[in-house]
Amino acid sequence: MPRKKDNITYESAMQEIKSIVSRLEAGEISLDQIIDEVERANFLIKFCQEKLNGLDMGIKKAFMDQKLGQNR
Amino acid sequence: MKEVIGLYQLNQYIKQVVDINFDQAIWIRCELASVRQNRGHWYLELVENHPISQQIVAQSTAVIWAGDFIRIASQSPNDMSTLLRQGTEVQLLVELNFHERFGLKLVVREIDYHFSLGKMEIMRREILAKLQKQQLLDLNKMVKLPLVVQNIAVISSANAAGYLDFKHSLENNPYGYQFYTQLFQTSMQGEKVARELPLSLLSIDPDRFDAVVIVRGGGSKLDLSDFDHYDIGKSIAHCPIPVITGIGHEIDLSIADLCAHTSCKTPTAVAEFIINRASHFEGQLIQFQNELEKQLLSIWAFESKRLERLQEELTWNVKQLVMVENEQLRAMTDQLRHLVSVLIDSSKEQLKFYTQMLKSLNLQSVLERGFTVVRSVDGLIVKKVGLLRLGQQISVVFQDGLAHSQVIKISKNAEKEG
Numbered sequence: 001m002p003r004k005k006d007n008i009t010y011e012s013a014m015q016e017i018k019s020i021v022s023r024l025e026a027g028e029i030s031l032d033q034i035i036d037e038v039e040r041a042n043f044l045i046k047f048c049q050e051k052l053n054g055l056d057m058g059i060k061k062a063f064m065d066q067k068l069g070q071n072r
Numbered sequence: 073m074k075e076v077i078g079l080y081q082l083n084q085y086i087k088q089v090v091d092i093n094f095d096q097a098i099w100i101r102c103e104l105a106s107v108r109q110n111r112g113h114w115y116l117e118l119v120e121n122h123p124i125s126q127q128i129v130a131q132s133t134a135v136i137w138a139g140d141f142i143r144i145a146s147q148s149p150n151d152m153s154t155l156l157r158q159g160t161e162v163q164l165l166v167e168l169n170f171h172e173r174f175g176l177k178l179v180v181r182e183i184d185y186h187f188s189l190g191k192m193e194i195m196r197r198e199i200l201a202k203l204q205k206q207q208l209l210d211l212n213k214m215v216k217l218p219l220v221v222q223n224i225a226v227i228s229s230a231n232a233a234g235y236l237d238f239k240h241s242l243e244n245n246p247y248g249y250q251f252y253t254q255l256f257q258t259s260m261q262g263e264k265v266a267r268e269l270p271l272s273l274l275s276i277d278p279d280r281f282d283a284v285v286i287v288r289g290g291g292s293k294l295d296l297s298d299f300d301h302y303d304i305g306k307s308i309a310h311c312p313i314p315v316i317t318g319i320g321h322e323i324d325l326s327i328a329d330l331c332a333h334t335s336c337k338t339p340t341a342v343a344e345f346i347i348n349r350a351s352h353f354e355g356q357l358i359q360f361q362n363e364l365e366k367q368l369l370s371i372w373a374f375e376s377k378r379l380e381r382l383q384e385e386l387t388w389n390v391k392q393l394v395m396v397e398n399e400q401l402r403a404m405t406d407q408l409r410h411l412v413s414v415l416i417d418s419s420k421e422q423l424k425f426y427t428q429m430l431k432s433l434n435l436q437s438v439l440e441r442g443f444t445v446v447r448s449v450d451g452l453i454v455k456k457v458g459l460l461r462l463g464q465q466i467s468v469v470f471q472d473g474l475a476h477s478q479v480i481k482i483s484k485n486a487e488k489e490g
Contacts, residue, residue, distance in 0.1 A: 014397075014400075017401075017404055018404070020408070021404055021407055021408055021411065024408070024411040024412070024415065025411060027415075029415075031415070031419055034412065034415065038408065038412055041404075041408055045401050045404070045405055048397065048401055049398070049401060052394045052397055052398060055390060055393075055394060056390065056391070056394050059386070059387060059390045060387075063383055063387065
């Protein structure tokens, strides 16, 4: 089950994804653990994608607001 | 026997001598020891001093009758009362008038004011030289004049035309500037000037005022001599705040003018000087303000452009970052998928291998118990005789090897052959 995402940052999520991939490559994850680890990785990937989408939108909105403020 | 005559007879004789020898007026040079006026007549005490000892060596009385005075004054460009002052050296055209009873009296018919002016000029130059030697001429000029002169101590006379002109010009300036003046009542004419002006200067509190202004109405060159005193020059030189004079003479400068920080021709000119100074200051302020505005606009435009560029850079950088990160995530997702797939495939293969091995291990124990296993040429185990054909090549697997055989006879439901 995904852990609570309140404490997760983009950077820590990326680090964790990289760690899962590395351990898979090195064969350090057993078959029993693989489902949980892959689920975790997917959850983190989704989290990062949402962050990136939010960033893009946020920047656009901020500049839009600033321009509107100047035009008043 | 001695000869005795009466006093009247003597005086008559003297009168005759005087009348004969001085039948016409003569010019004399002397100093005015005292001057008195009564009903328009001027009564003078004339003296001559020894050039070295300055002791009086001759003395006489003189009179300018009112009629003569009016005539002399009308012909002179100067105010005669300025000339007729104690201590002034004069040249007078006099008629000798000896009266038996009243004695000798000189009646003044003309006054040579040029001579007096010349004497005054000499005295003036001596005073100037003295002030210069004492380095007092430029002392007040070294005091800094404020950029705006607004609080002004005025030395003048309340009724003097010059003072009123000065005040009027200040109060009615075209820019609406406010000036604050305080009058220090001082005589601006005659002998009193030399005494009162220095006292007025001393009474001014330098912390309350930006400058002192000395003004009086215009007059003749002779009138200006009221301001040619050493004490006046010295007191102006020592004044701790700048002194501006407007004593109202077009051509010449008095000692007061020369010692002052600034001298103007007239009281109105003094007012204009002060007003123009304030206007110049205001002009500079406006200029600075305009310059500041211009600079601020320029800075604002520059910074706005810079900010715009930074915004564009930031937006582009964020897009790039998002793109790169998305790429990275995609790559990792693919890698993850691939690794999982590989792992599963690998595990499957392993499982298969072990299954096969297991199967093979079970067969061996069966063979050791004496059983054999029949395989077809393609390796398949023949479990039923019905699957065989005559002449078919088969292999028989024993625990220790295999024998290649050929089917020569088939018997179903295998019977023991007797």
